[in-house]
Structure formats: C-alpha cells, structure tokens
Amino acid sequence: MLNNTVWSILCLLSLSAAIVGHANDQSVVTVISKEGQDAVLPCSLSTRKNIVQTVFDWKKDDQKEVFLYDAGIHYNNGRTGQDQQFIGRVSHFPGQLEFGNASIIIQNTTVIDSGTYSCVFPRIQPQAQIFKIQLLIGGTFKDRSNIIPGAAQEPCVTILTATEHKVFLKCEVRGAFPQPKVQWQDSDGKVLPAEEPQVSERDKRYSVTLITTVTRTTTNRFYCVVTQDVIKHRTAADIYVPFCEPKCNHSAGTFMGGWFSGALSVGGPLAVFLVIKYIKKRQRERSDQQEKDPENGAAVSLNLEDV
Ligand SMILES: *[C@@H]1O[C@H](CO)[C@@H](O)[C@H](O)[C@H]1NC(C)=O
Ligand SMILES: *[C@@H]1O[C@H](CO)[C@@H](O)[C@H](O)[C@H]1NC(C)=O
Numbered sequence: 001m002l003n004n005t006v007w008s009i010l011c012l013l014s015l016s017a018a019i020v021g022h023a024n025d026q027s028v029v030t031v032i033s034k035e036g037q038d039a040v041l042p043c044s045l046s047t048r049k050n051i052v053q054t055v056f057d058w059k060k061d062d063q064k065e066v067f068l069y070d071a072g073i074h075y076n077n078g079r080t081g082q083d084q085q086f087i088g089r090v091s092h093f094p095g096q097l098e099f100g101n102a103s104i105i106i107q108n109t110t111v112i113d114s115g116t117y118s119c120v121f122p123r124i125q126p127q128a129q130i131f132k133i134q135l136l137i138g139g140t141f142k143d144r145s146n147i148i149p150g151a152a153q154e155p156c157v158t159i160l161t162a163t164e165h166k167v168f169l170k171c172e173v174r175g176a177f178p179q180p181k182v183q184w185q186d187s188d189g190k191v192l193p194a195e196e197p198q199v200s201e202r203d204k205r206y207s208v209t210l211i212t213t214v215t216r217t218t219t220n221r222f223y224c225v226v227t228q229d230v231i232k233h234r235t236a237a238d239i240y241v242p243f244c245e246p247k248c249n250h251s252a253g254t255f256m257g258g259w260f261s262g263a264l265s266v267g268g269p270l271a272v273f274l275v276i277k278y279i280k281k282r283q284r285e286r287s288d289q290q291e292k293d294p295e296n297g298a299a300v301s302l303n304l305e306d307v
Contacts, residue, residue, distance in 0.1 A: 028116070028132045035139035035232075038107045043119035043131045045100035055123050056102040058090075061115045066090055067104050085112070111139040111232040112148060141227070141234040150177035150205070151233040152226045159241065160211060167214050167241050171224030175205040181227045184212040187219040216243040 033039040041058070045051065058066040064083040067075060067090045075082040076091060089107045096103065102119055119131040145151045152173050160168040173180055179199065184192040194212040201207075214222060220243060225236040 028134050030134045030136065032136045032138070033109055035110055035137055037109060038105055039109050039113070039135060039137070040103055040105050041117055041119070041133045041135060043102045043104075043133065045102075045121065045124070045129065048100040049124070050098045051100055051102060051121070052097045054121065057120045057122065058102075058104055059118050059120070060085075060113075062118065066106075066117065067092060069102070106135075109135075109137045110147075111137050111230075113137050114230070139232040141232050143235050144231060144233040145235055148231050148233060150175075151228060151231055152176035152180045152235055154235050155182070155224045155226050155237045157222075157224045157237045157239040159239070165215055167243075169212050169214060169222055169224075169239060169241070171210045171212075171226075171237070172207070173209075173226050174207045176208070176226070176228065177205050178228055178230050179206040180208060181229070182208045182210045183225050183227075184210060185223045185225055186217065187221045187223070192222070214241060 029042060031039055031041060043056070043058075053071050055068075055070045057068045060066050060083070064085060065075075065081055066083065066086050068079060068081070069092060070079075073079050074092065075087070082090075086106070090104055091107075092104050093101060102121070106113060114135055114137045117133045117135060119133065121129040143151075145153050153175075156172045156174075158170050158172075160170045162168065169184065171182060171184065173182055179201075182197055184194050186192060192212050192214065194210050198209040199206060210224070212222075220241050221238055222241065223236050223238045225234065227234050
C-alpha cells in the first residue's frame with residue numbers, strides 16, 4: 001500500500017518534470033492572431049547591433065521562403081524566390097534595422113499561415129543566430145475547398161447494400177491533405193458508430209472511406225462530415241434513406257438511395273453550414289441552368305461570403 005503510494009508520487013513528479021523540461025527547452029515565441037488580420041512576427045538581436053548591411057532570412061516550417069533580406073535587397077524590391085503563399089503580403093520595418101530588429105509583418109493572414117517560423121541571421125559573429133516564432137491564426141470552420149489546395153472536396157456518399165433492417169452507407173473522400181477526419185452523423189449532429197476508416201495515401205494526398213450501418217431511427221437523413229482541423233476546412237454531403245414503413249411491400253425497390261434536395265431540418269452549427277451549402281449548390285445549379293437557358297428568370301444573389 002505504502003509502496004504504491006510512493007510510486008504514484010514518484011511517477012507524478014517525474015511526469016511533471018518531463019512536461020516542464022519540455023516546455024523550457026524551446027524558447028519559442030508564440031503569436032496569436034485572427035484570420036484576416038495582420039500579424040507581426042518579432043525577431044531582434046539582443047545586442048541591438050545594426051543589421052542594415054547583413055542578411056536575415058525568414059522561413060516557414062523550415063521550407064517555405066517567407067522573407068529574405070540581404071543588405072537592402074529583398075522580395076519587395078526585385079529579389080525572386082519567395083514562396084507563392086507570401087508574395088506581396090510580407091514586409092519588414094526598415095527604420096528598425098539599425099537597432100537589430102528584423103521583425104516582419106504578414107498582412108491579411110489566413111489559417112494556413114499558422115506554423116513555426118524561423119528568423120535566421122547566418123552571418124552574425126561569433127555565431128549564427130536563430131529565433132523561432134510560432135504563429136497561430138484562429139479561424140472558423142468553413143468550406144475552403146476552392147481556396148486551399150488539398151482541402152477535401154464534397155464527399156461522395158452512397159448506399160452500399162441494404163437488408164430488411166439495416167442499410168450500409170459509404171462515404172468516400174479523395175485526394176485530401178492534410179489527412180481529413182471523416183464522420184457519419186445523424187440529423188441531430190450525433191456521431192454514428194462506424195467501421196474503422198480505410199485510409200490510403202499517394203503523393204501526400206489521402207483518400208478515406210468510412211462505412212456505417214444505420215437502422216430505422218427517427219431520422220432518414222444522414223451526413224458524412226469531413227473536417228481538416230489544421231486548415232479549418234469542413235465539408236459535408238447528405239443522403240436520404242427511405243426506410244420502409246411497416247405496411248410497405250418488402251419485395252422490390254425497398255431502398256432507394258441518392259441525393260435529395262428537400263428542405264433540411266437539422267440542429268446546431270452543422271445545420272446552418274449544410275443549409276448554406278445547400279443554397280450554394282442550388283445557386284450553382286440555377287446559374288448552370290441560366291447559362292443554358294438565359295430567359296429563365298433573374299440571377300439569384302445571396303451574400304454567403306461571411307459563413
Ligand atoms: C521591432 O519593430 C517592431 C515594428 O516596429 C516593433 O513592434 C517591435 O517592438 C520592435 N522590437 C524591439 C525589440 O524593439
Ligand atoms: C484577404 O485574403 C482573402 C483571401 O485569402 C481575400 O479574399 C481578400 O480580398 C484579402 N483582403 C485584403 C484586404 O487583401
């Protein structure tokens with residue numbers, strides 16, 4: 001008994017030591033900002049040495065070129081090689097260089113700007129200096145499939161098979177990066193138990209298939225919801241399962257699956273999200289139709305950008 005207690009305490013002590021040690025290890029400055037706002041990433045030499053005639057280089061996640069300054073030449077005055085993501089959005093503070101301040105400002109941030117930035121002075125004597133800054137951009141979940149490469153497209157949902165009492169629903173997502181989380185939900189937003197997702201990866205793009213079994217419940221509509229947390233992307237597709245009424249004939253055509261575009265009645269934020277998606281889909285369909293048939297009514301113009 002006593003031994004157990006002692007061990008527990010020792011365990012707890014070493015665990016907390018490990019956590020503290022880890023946190024102290026890296027002197028990473030964290031900057032938190034919101035999507036659409038500008039973010040200043042700080043980086044200054046403690047010596048306040050003049051850096052006008054030297055080099056400093058900002059990189060994101062050790063790979064993307066954010067901002068390179070070399071004795072007055074940088075990406076905003078002719079130098080090439082800046083990553084596409086940052087072109088025209090990053091500047092330094094020229095008046096601060098003489099005080100050893102290599103901070104930069106990133107304009108109009110989006111969630112994909114989140115990550116670890118390094119600010120390197122490769123030619124500072126006696127040794128190169130590296131500063132790490134973690135940037136976290138908060139954003140709300142929305143459909144970003146048209147803005148961010150790798151954001152999952154709307155999933156494909158089908159009825160796989162059906163027995164008298166059960167229906168197997170399949171949801172497929174293809175070519176997404178980062179790896180998406182896929183869930184089946186009922187119309188109350190409750191996550192349904194599902195089989196283990198089948199995940200495959202090719203060229204850093206993930207495809208996920210998720211199968212669930214549904215039985216007759218109070219709802220007939222089911223949603224496959226695809227989420228990519230890091231890029232705050234969410235998309236979904238729904239499927240209508242016409243479960244048999246007890247009086248109906250079981251012999252033929254019992255289950256018909258497919259895309260239904262009826263009015264939705266679901267609760268919570270997902271409902272709003274799906275209704276918006278639905279309206280957008282209808283808008284697309286209508287504008288497609290108008291292209292074919294120009295006399296067919298005026299254009300619908302709802303502003304859905306803020307969702
Ligand atoms: C460096 O310059 C930025 C922009 O003017 C400023 O916000 C920051 O406080 C400066 N850092 C230091 C250490 O002076
Ligand atoms: C900010 O970025 C978004 C998309 O990333 C773009 O639609 C918008 O026009 C930008 N705003 C400004 C002020 O540049």
